[in-house]
Amino acid sequence: MTHPVIADGNVAVVTGGASGIGLAAAKRFAAAGMTVCLVDRIEERLAAAKEAVAAESPSGTVLTSNTDVGDRAAVEALAKNLFGRFGTIHLLFDNAGIQPGSSIFGPQANWDAVLRVNLHGAIHVAQIFGERMVAGGEPGLIVVSGSKQGITTPPGDPAYNVSKAGLKAFTEALQHDLRNREGCRVEARLMIPGFVFTPLTRGERVEKPDGAWTPEQTADFMLEKLGTEDFYILCPDGEVTREMDEKRIAWAAGDIVENRPPLSRWHSDWAEKFKAWAAGR
DSSP: OOOTTSSSOOOOETTTSSSHHHHHHHHHHHTTTEEEEESSOOOOHHHHHHHHHHTTOOOOOEEEEOTTOOOHHHHHHHHHHHHHHHOOOOEEEEEEOOOOOOTTTTOHHHHHHHIIIIIHHHHHHHHHHHHHHHHTOOEEEEEEEOGGGGGOOOOOOOOHHHHHHHHHHHHHHHHHHTSSTTTTOOOEEEEEEEEEEESTTTTEEEEEEETTOEEEHHHHHHHHHSSSSOEEEOOSSSOHHHHHHHOOOHHHHHHTTOOOTTGGSTTTTTHHHHHHHHHTT
């Protein structure tokens, strides 16, 4: 059982749909009989992705769009085209993202690129499609791809962390707005993947690490949780359980409440204290 909008004849739009979690989810939507539009800025991946998604679809109705979500005018044009063709969109998987790497005093180009796509691009998509979905009056679902790195903000890639922390705050505000609109039939959820082996995360690795989930495992978990009332879809993986995720999130919030140093899990005076606390010692 999953969300009722994932149904035969309905329309899904998936940004970042040519690979990774986006592609895996698009296959599941197509298998449910949905018309699927794959949106990606890497044009050479789209043809193969379309073929893979169409193979899962009873109707074979799969569209592609080579669109850069960081370009608001391009997103406007895409929405105008799709709503003009289908009347409404029932499911928006707002999933496009990049991770070129960053450091605090590293190249500004990396910061600009990450925030342009991961934060501003995701906001463009949710605002432009979401407003039209609400106006259409039909049941709808917006799923935004966040990250655990936007919650516990581990050292190593601050631009990515900032983009996903911002997206968490945006999606919470989005759902608050939707649920307080009289007669609104659209809702939002925040997808929070764990360690998933995708083109975004693989780096130089050829084989999937044992601790990583596949995109298909992650998409299946998401679809299952979309059938519940959960707003936060917190995904485990092969290394980290739900229980450990909860402890890491609670500890991160505790840095403020307990007035510990920021990122105390990685602080020389606190790292062992976290490990002992997490182990129940």
